[in-house]
Amino acid sequence: MKTNRRSFFAKSLLALGTTIVVQPAKALPLFNINTKTNKKLKLTYKPYTLELQHTFTVATMSRTTTPAVLTEIEYDGVVGYGEASMPPYLGESQESVMAFLKRIDLSKYDNPFDLETILADIDLLAFHNTSAKASIDIALHDLVGKLMGQPWYNIWGFDKNKAPITTFTIGIDKADVVREKTKEAAGFKILKVKLGKENDKEMIETIRSVTDVPLTADPNQGWKDKFYALDMIHWLKDKGVQYIEQPMAKEKYDDHAWLTERSPLPILADESCQRLNDISKIKGAYNGIVIKLMKCTGMREAHKMLTLAKAYNMKVLIGCMTETSCAISAASHLSPMCDWADLDGMLLIKNDLFRGTTVVDGKLTLSDLPGIGVKKV
Numbered sequence: 272m273k274t275n276r277r278s279f280f281a282k283s284l285l286a287l288g289t290t291i292v293v294q295p296a297k298a299l300p301l302f303n304i305n306t307k308t309n310k311k312l313k314l315t316y317k318p319y320t321l322e323l324q325h326t327f328t329v330a331t332m333s334r335t336t337t338p339a340v341l342t343e344i345e346y347d348g349v350v351g352y353g354e355a356s357m358p359p360y361l362g363e364s365q366e367s368v369m370a371f372l373k374r375i376d377l378s379k380y381d382n383p384f385d386l387e388t389i390l391a392d393i394d395l396l397a398f399h400n401t402s403a404k405a406s407i408d409i410a411l412h413d414l415v416g417k418l419m420g421q422p423w424y425n426i427w428g429f430d431k432n433k434a435p436i437t438t439f440t441i442g443i444d445k446a447d448v449v450r451e452k453t454k455e456a457a458g459f460k461i462l463k464v465k466l467g468k469e470n471d472k473e474m475i476e477t478i479r480s481v482t483d484v485p486l487t488a489d490p491n492q493g494w495k496d497k498f499y500a501l502d503m504i505h506w507l508k509d510k511g512v513q514y515i516e517q518p519m520a521k522e523k524y525d526d527h528a529w530l531t532e533r534s535p536l537p538i539l540a541d542e543s544c545q546r547l548n549d550i551s552k553i554k555g556a557y558n559g560i561v562i563k564l565m566k567c568t569g570m571r572e573a574h575k576m577l578t579l580a581k582a583y584n585m586k587v588l589i590g591c592m593t594e595t596s597c598a599i600s601a602a603s604h605l606s607p608m609c610d611w612a613d614l615d616g617m618l619l620i621k622n623d624l625f626r627g628t629t630v631v632d633g634k635l636t637l638s639d640l641p642g643i644g645v646k647k648v
């Protein structure tokens with residue numbers, strides 16, 4: 272055991288680029304190394320526009336691009352990558368993210384391993400700004416993993432081989448487009464169908480004319496009435512749907528509780544469960560939650576949400592926005608402990624800048640690289 276620890280310390284020192292020679296007889300305090308140096312954390316960032324493969328339509332809106340901001344945190348020559356992705360309905364923009372990032376002074380921290388202090392300080396800088404906060408959180412996790420020479424699934428103690436299959440999302444569209452998109456998604460073992468407009472049954476029937484793989488459904492708050500929702504869920508169950516995300520408006524706690532009590536399928540809170548402290552508020556009204564790094568401020572809080580939801584015996588779906596492989600790979604490190612995954616965001620864009628977690632035969636496949644497991648392409 273001691274030998275393993277020493278070899279781990281030695282590896283970590285190598286990763287730090289330090290020339291200290293490890294003496295076998297002494298246990299070196301790994302996490303004190305950085306506090307004795309004058310090395311500083313340095314943040315840089317730039318705007319980036321994600322170009323979507325197809326026009327993406329959900330119950331509330333339609334779009335062809337997603338604004339993003341890419342971050343880098345450098346420490347002693349090692350660089351961690353992060354990303355903020357801002358679907359317009361969440362209220363953040365490239366301008367708001369960069370204005371938030373401009374307020375952050377990482378130079379006052381000299382120990383990157385002190386994630387809890389750094390990220391808690393940043394969270395207190397301003398209310399909301401969750402994707403801006405996630406862009407720092409992800410870059411810092413990537414940096415720390417690289418300094419330790421370990422991917423985050425190892426640091427958290429998760430078995431990457433237990434990463435689930437991922438859904439691939441079919442947005443709301445005309446029947447011929449839906450048919451084409453479904454054919455293109457032939458390699459996926461499960462499809463997520465956006466619902467919540469007037470053509471819900473047509474969407475499902477069209478997909479069923481192409482494939483019989485299991486489906487999931489996401490009305491994005493689009494169903495107005497709990498009786499209609501319950502009827503639809505029974506119909507969807509017969510069509511091979513496995514679970515339902517956010518059927519009605521996020522404020523409708525009592526209606527969701529009524530629906531969850533009667534639904535033959537699990538009901539998951541997405542829009543109504545943004546952050547850790549939402550879980551205890553919505554517990555009882557839903558069977559599970561949807562965790563997304565962009566709405567919960569990143570990997571640190573997502574890990575806490577996963578732990579709390581499991582303590583409440585709730586199901587967990589790890590989801591995403593349209594994102595590059597940077598943020599998708601970061602989220603994928605939690606996936607081995609999640610019930611389901613919806614991490615297809617990097618497959619929905621044309622201009623990915625990273626390579627990391629991929630989808631092989633429908634299953635999330637995490638790289639062996641340290642940190643969040645990505646490299647630039």
Ligand code: MG
Pocket residue numbers: 489491516517541542561
């Ligand atoms: Mg959703």
